[in-house]
Amino acid sequence: xxxxxxxxxxxxxxxxxxxxxxxxxxxxxxxxxxxxxxxxxxxxxxxxxxxxxxxxxxxxxxxxxxxxxxxxxxxxxxxxxxxxxxxxxxxxxxxxxxxxxxxxxxxxxxxxxxxxxxxxxxxxxxxxxxxxxxxxxxxxxxxxxxxxxxxxxxxxxxxxxxxxxxxxxxxxxxxxxxxxxxxxxxxxxxxxxxxxxxxxxxxxxxxxxxxxxxxxxxxxxxxxxxxxxxxxxxxxxxxxxxxxxxxxxxxxxxxxxxxxxxxxxxxxxxxxxxxxxxxxxxxxxxxxxxxxxxxxxxxxxxxxxxxxxxxxxxxxxxxxxxxxxxxxxxxxxxxxxxxxxxxxxxxxxxxxxxxxxxxxxxxxxxxxxxxxxxxxxxxxxxxxxxxxxxxxxxxxxxxxxxxxxxxxxxxxxxxxxxxxxxxxxxxxxxxxx
Numbered sequence: 001x002x003x004x005x006x007x008x009x010x011x012x013x014x015x016x017x018x019x020x021x022x023x024x025x026x027x028x029x030x031x032x033x034x035x036x037x038x039x040x041x042x043x044x045x046x047x048x049x050x051x052x053x054x055x056x057x058x059x060x061x062x063x064x065x066x067x068x069x070x071x072x073x074x075x076x077x078x079x080x081x082x083x084x085x086x087x088x089x090x091x092x093x094x095x096x097x098x099x100x101x102x103x104x105x106x107x108x109x110x111x112x113x114x115x116x117x118x119x120x121x122x123x124x125x126x127x128x129x130x131x132x133x134x135x136x137x138x139x140x141x142x143x144x145x146x147x148x149x150x151x152x153x154x155x156x157x158x159x160x161x162x163x164x165x166x167x168x169x170x171x172x173x174x175x176x177x178x179x180x181x182x183x184x185x186x187x188x189x190x191x192x193x194x195x196x197x198x199x200x201x202x203x204x205x206x207x208x209x210x211x212x213x214x215x216x217x218x219x220x221x222x223x224x225x226x227x228x229x230x231x232x233x234x235x236x237x238x239x240x241x242x243x244x245x246x247x248x249x250x251x252x253x254x255x256x257x258x259x260x261x262x263x264x265x266x267x268x269x270x271x272x273x274x275x276x277x278x279x280x281x282x283x284x285x286x287x288x289x290x291x292x293x294x295x296x297x298x299x300x301x302x303x304x305x306x307x308x309x310x311x312x313x314x315x316x317x318x319x320x321x322x323x324x325x326x327x328x329x330x331x332x333x334x335x336x337x338x339x340x341x342x343x344x345x346x347x348x349x350x351x352x353x354x355x356x357x358x359x360x361x362x363x364x365x366x367x368x369x370x371x372x373x374x375x376x377x378x379x380x381x382x383x384x385x386x387x388x389x390x391x392x393x394x395x396x397x398x399x400x401x402x403x404x405x406x407x408x409x410x411x412x413x414x415x416x417x418x419x420x421x422x423x424x425x426x427x428x429x430x431x432x433x
Contacts, residue, residue, distance in 0.1 A: 002051055003424070005031040006044050007059035007382070010405055011066050011371040012353040017306055023349045024372075025401035031064055033378040036423035041372040062384030062418060063408060065352070066371050067126025068326035069359025072225070072265040072286035072315025074131040075116045075142050075155070076100045076109075080319040088231040088295050088320070096319060100134060100158075101167050109138035113145035120151055121428035123324040124381035124417045129225055129263055129286075129315075129363050130155040131197055134168040136178035143186040150427035152379070154223050154363055156195040157182055159212065160203035163237075172207040176214065183219050191422065193223060200227035201238045201251040213255040223363060224257050228264035228285070231297050235269060247271040249278060258283040261364045265315060266291075267305070268298040279309035284362035287354075289332040291317035299340040300333075306344070313358040326355040327412045334409075348405040378424040383408060383416045391416065 009029030016022035030047030032040035032054055040047045048056065076099060083095035103109045120128055132139035132155045139157040146153035159175045160168055170178070179196070187194035196215045198204040204212075216222060229235055229248050238248050245251045248271070252258050260282040267278075267285045278285065287300050305312050314329045315321075321329070330351040337343040346354075360370030369379045385392035394407035408416075420428035 002032055002034045002039060002054040004044075004048060004051060004054040004056045005033065005059055005064060005382075006056055007062050007064050008404070009041065009064045009372065010352065010401060012349060012357050013371060013373070015358070016349045016353050022353065023401060023405070028060070029064065031372060031378075031380070033424045036378055036425065038372050038374050038376050038378050040374065059382055062382050063404075065124075065381050065383060066356040067369065067379035067381050067420065067422065068124045068355050069313065069363070069370065070120070070125050070128040070316050070324075070326060071263050071284070071313045071359045071362050072131075072288055073128055073318045073321075073324075075113060076103050076133050076138070077319030078112060078116050078119065081322060083319070084294060086295065087233070088297055089233055091295055091320065097165050097168065101165055103133040103135050103138035104167065106137050106141060109133060109135070110141040110145070113138075113142045116142070117145045117149040117151055117153075119324045121149060121420050122417060123326070123414050124383070124420055125151070125324065125326060126379040126381070126420060126422045126427070127152040127360060127363065127365065127369055128154070129195060129223065131199075131225070132157050134158045134160065134170070136182060139182055140185065143182070143192055146192060147190055150191070150422050150425050152191040152365070152369065152422055154193040154195045156197040156225070158197050158199050159208050160199045161205050161208050163203045164199070172211050175208055176211045179211070179215055183215070183222065187219060187222060193221065194219070195223035195225045196257075198226050198257075200234070201242065201248060202234055209251070209255045209257065212257055216256065222261075224259070224262040226252065226257070226264060228252075228267045229269045229271075229274070230266035231295075232269060247274050249274045253277065253281070263313075263362050265317065266297065266300075268292060268300055270301070270304070275304060275308035275310055282311070284311040284313060286315035286362065287312050287333060288315040288317035288321055288329070289336050290322045290329055291320035293332065293336065294322055295320050299336060299343075301340070301342070302337055303342050303344045311358070311362060312354070313362040314354045325413060327409050330355045330409050348402050348409055351409050352405060377422070379422050380420070381417060382419040383412055384418045385412075385416055
């Protein structure tokens with residue numbers, strides 16, 4: 001049975017940084033879902049007339065957007081959101097790493113994994129590239145929770161063998177053995193994909209990076225994720241640890257840990273030549289503005305990235321970031337670019353793209369999700385402002401699609417998320433909806 005959702009539709013058809021008229025909007029729109037795919041998207045009257053057999057669901061008064069895509073987030077850190085007043089390495093030592101060590105307790109890890117996936121869905125996120133745990137069993141618990149949730153999750157066991165708490169270290173042999181077992185169990189199972197995940201070059205020896213290289217070569221379709229150029233102290237230590245590398249990105253390049261299925265988080269302080277090489281290898285960067293602000297890590301040089309041809313998307317970076325909401329992350333990106341030297345004005349269309357289609361493209365799923373193009377997966381979020389809320393008043397006043405979208409991105413929180421679907425399947429529905 002085909003299902004026809006009726007409501008206001010907003011999505012980006014292509015990259016608005018490269019071409020104009022990217023926003024497609026239907027005030028009285030119809031989104032036709034058949035067998036989990038987008039079968040049609042247009043004016044409701046036209047879609048309904050062409051598909052008289054479809055069962056219509058009236059969602060007028062709300063907004064249908066593509067599901068949000070989070071390209072950088074840490075599953076073990078949900079309980080340490082809000083550790084303010086520290087820089088990155090200090091915050092890791094006092095907040096993040098003690099909590100990550102608790103993932104050795106599988107019961108605890110399973111409980112956190114369920115809370116984590118619920119929080120993603122409740123904020124409208126349908127796809128996420130996730131740092132798993134330093135423990136194979138805990139990372140398996142995340143994959144199991146993700147499979148049960150219906151979300152589209154890409155993740156992997158976090159690999160490190162130095163300069164962290166000792167209980168978070170693995171030998172190269174253990175890293176390979178546990179990662180291989182997880183890949184065999186979860187990669188390509190349902191909506192799950194595996195991402196090879198060294199924490200960062202700071203905590204990964206050459207031997208661990210060689211393991212990562214081997215894992216990438218052995219299994220088709222695995223992704224890669226790590227951190228890059230987030231904090232000046234981190235960058236200086238990486239230079240000391242890898243004196244043979246031209247720069248931070250050069251460490252990953254040496255082991256082939258870059259390319260169209262690789263995402264580097266942050267990259268706030270790129271060295272000369274790094275942006276061109278990121279672009280040349282088609283490696284994406286996840287911009288995490290709330291985390292960058294909270295940890296005082298720096299201003300993201302978005303204009304330089306885009307001018308060099310580097311593909312960028314958004315990440316919440318929980319728990320360095322301040323929550324799961326991609327609209328809030330988009331708004332913070334807007335704020336920081338208004339203040340950054342050589343900042344780039346981000347209009348609402350560009351912000352929507354960064355929170356949806358750009359993320360899908362970054363994780364190698366641009367042909368699968370990210371907008372309402374026909375034959376893509378029906379991944380969507382239905383937003384509706386609470387009655388008599390400031391957002392409801394703003395939307396009443398808004399006269400253009402861009403103004404409506406600006407109001408949503410500036411004000412929408414989890415209270416506006418009424419339904420979330422992945423491949424047409426309901427993965428979240430608010431009790432009041």
